[in-house]
Amino acid sequence: MWLENNMLMALAGLYTAHALSIPKKYKADVKNIGTQEHIFPYLAGSGPYFSYPNDYGISADTPSGCEISQIQLLARHGERYPSKSKGKKLLKTWNTLQHFPYQFNGSLSFIDDDYEFFIQDLDNLEMETTTENSVNAINPYTGEMDAKKHAQEFLAQYADFLEDNREFAVFAASSQRVHDTAQFFIDSLGDKFNISLQVVSEEPSAGANTLSPGYSCPAWNPDEYEDIIGSYSTTYLKAIAERLNRENSGLNLTVTDAYNLFDWCAFELNARGYSEICDVFSPEELIHYSYYDDLTAYYEDGPGYPLIQAVGALYFNASIKLLQQSEQLDQKVWLSFTHDTDILNYLTTVGLFDDEKKLDPSYIPFRNHVFHKSWFIPQGARVYTQKYRCSNESYIRYVVNDAVIPLENCSDGPGFSCEANKFYKYAENRTANQDFYQSCNVSSVSNITELTFFWDWNTTHYNATLLKE
Numbered sequence: 001m002w003l004e005n006n007m008l009m010a011l012a013g014l015y016t017a018h019a020l021s022i023p024k025k026y027k028a029d030v031k032n033i034g035t036q037e038h039i040f041p042y043l044a045g046s047g048p049y050f051s052y053p054n055d056y057g058i059s060a061d062t063p064s065g066c067e068i069s070q071i072q073l074l075a076r077h078g079e080r081y082p083s084k085s086k087g088k089k090l091l092k093t094w095n096t097l098q099h100f101p102y103q104f105n106g107s108l109s110f111i112d113d114d115y116e117f118f119i120q121d122l123d124n125l126e127m128e129t130t131t132e133n134s135v136n137a138i139n140p141y142t143g144e145m146d147a148k149k150h151a152q153e154f155l156a157q158y159a160d161f162l163e164d165n166r167e168f169a170v171f172a173a174s175s176q177r178v179h180d181t182a183q184f185f186i187d188s189l190g191d192k193f194n195i196s197l198q199v200v201s202e203e204p205s206a207g208a209n210t211l212s213p214g215y216s217c218p219a220w221n222p223d224e225y226e227d228i229i230g231s232y233s234t235t236y237l238k239a240i241a242e243r244l245n246r247e248n249s250g251l252n253l254t255v256t257d258a259y260n261l262f263d264w265c266a267f268e269l270n271a272r273g274y275s276e277i278c279d280v281f282s283p284e285e286l287i288h289y290s291y292y293d294d295l296t297a298y299y300e301d302g303p304g305y306p307l308i309q310a311v312g313a314l315y316f317n318a319s320i321k322l323l324q325q326s327e328q329l330d331q332k333v334w335l336s337f338t339h340d341t342d343i344l345n346y347l348t349t350v351g352l353f354d355d356e357k358k359l360d361p362s363y364i365p366f367r368n369h370v371f372h373k374s375w376f377i378p379q380g381a382r383v384y385t386q387k388y389r390c391s392n393e394s395y396i397r398y399v400v401n402d403a404v405i406p407l408e409n410c411s412d413g414p415g416f417s418c419e420a421n422k423f424y425k426y427a428e429n430r431t432a433n434q435d436f437y438q439s440c441n442v443s444s445v446s447n448i449t450e451l452t453f454f455w456d457w458n459t460t461h462y463n464a465t466l467l468k469e
């Protein structure tokens with residue numbers, strides 16, 4: 001590992017020191033930061049958080065005359081550095097550019113202008129971005145800031161309800177960045193709360209008692225629908241590589257390099273707040289890239305892969321049980337933090353973004369396109385389930401990234417919610433015959449058949465070892 005790190009550092013000519021002041025070369029960031037937010041929705045959910053772009057005009061506030069009885073949250077960790085495997089790919093592309101022996105022309109000319117690559121310390125790979133590990137101190141898009149702001153918004157939105165609910169457990173999958181997000185959120189809530197953070201193992205051996213069923217599902221095959229995903233045209237990537245190579249004679253960027261530039265853009269925004277590489281792409285190229293990500297997510301972790309209904313049923317079943325027990329349970333606030341694909345699996349089983357029209361790899365269905373993955377799983381994604389009572393009836397609805405997303409066939413309650421008994425019927429249909437343990441062949445990695453941490457945390461105390469993955 002040490003050797004591999006050193007090799008990568010040498011490959012990239014990396015710098016170990018990072019600055020907490022604004023060095024001269026980042027001065028321009030002061031006026032540039034904030035000018036790229038319109039492209040966040042096209043970055044495959046790897047760039048900074050943004051609210052769901054279409055809120056239908058429905059307020060996420062509790063409708064008047066109603067009172068909250070339970071709140072659930074399933075959230076993704078905040079903005080992060082690339083994973084180790086993605087970091088390696090980005091460093092390879094950066095290495096090609098760094099060794100180009102001539103002056104750059106066109107949209108890459110910023111590299112000659114004192115540019116330093118945004119991965120400055122390999123220890124940051126996989127980690128949440130923070131004020132401390134950011135490339136410069138004025139980055140407003142850190143995972144740390146996002147989690148702390150989210151907690152303040154949560155406080156503001158549910159102030160009255162939280163008044164009487166100040167003691168609860170918060171649940172985090174055992175990845176370091178997931179844990180850190182939960183901790184930043186808890187810190188930001190302040191000392192008027194008494195919160196116990198439960199770290200639930202995301203090792204395959206955790207079996208069904210997990211917030212990250214993706215890691216305990218040996219039956220899942222990423223290549224199951226590779227023929228569909230792989231048939232998406234890469235013409236847009238060829239055009240990018242050819243344009244940059246034409247502008248810079250002797251540069252030999254490949255289609256793979258062109259693809260990597262999108263990740264560079266997204267993750268540099270998380271780590272620095274501004275990225276010149278984002279300006280390489282035309283709006284059309286961003287749309288193609290974004291739709292390719294939708295296709296991939298749809299057929300690997302969404303409605304296009306029937307196995308996912310069972311994977312997402314694990315958390316959905318637990319969520320339904322908590323809703324049904326809301327009167328009996330002392331705890332009324334259930335906040336959980338995990339990874340992107342796990343939230344996507346859950347939303348797939350709920351059926352919130354499934355119009356039952358299969359995504360087509362041969363064209364972009366502009367008119368019939370519900371499945372915009374980045375809109376529901378950006379970094380810092382937050383899926384709330386609200387249960388409230390209005391004149392003796394209970395209602396349930398979802399709020400995804402600040403927008404109320406009504407159930408298509410059950411939205412005639414106050415605030416376009418679904419009456420509780422109708423909701424349970426709906427949920428029963430969605431989860432019927434979905435058995436996570438069996439469908440995923442979990443028995444080959446674990447003999448734990450049930451999700452119990454919500455009910456036994458007080459006696460079991462979940463304290464799993466944190467993983468840098």
Ligand SMILES: Cc1ncc(C[n+]2csc(CCOP(=O)(O)OP(=O)(O)O)c2C)c(N)n1
Nearest residue numbers: 076083214215217220301311338339340341
């Ligand atoms: C059902 C399922 N099983 C296994 C996987 C494999 N897998 C790919 S990514 C991932 C979790 C972490 O993903 P990452 O891209 O690091 O997400 P993030 O932490 O940024 O949310 C898993 C379990 C999967 N995507 N789906």
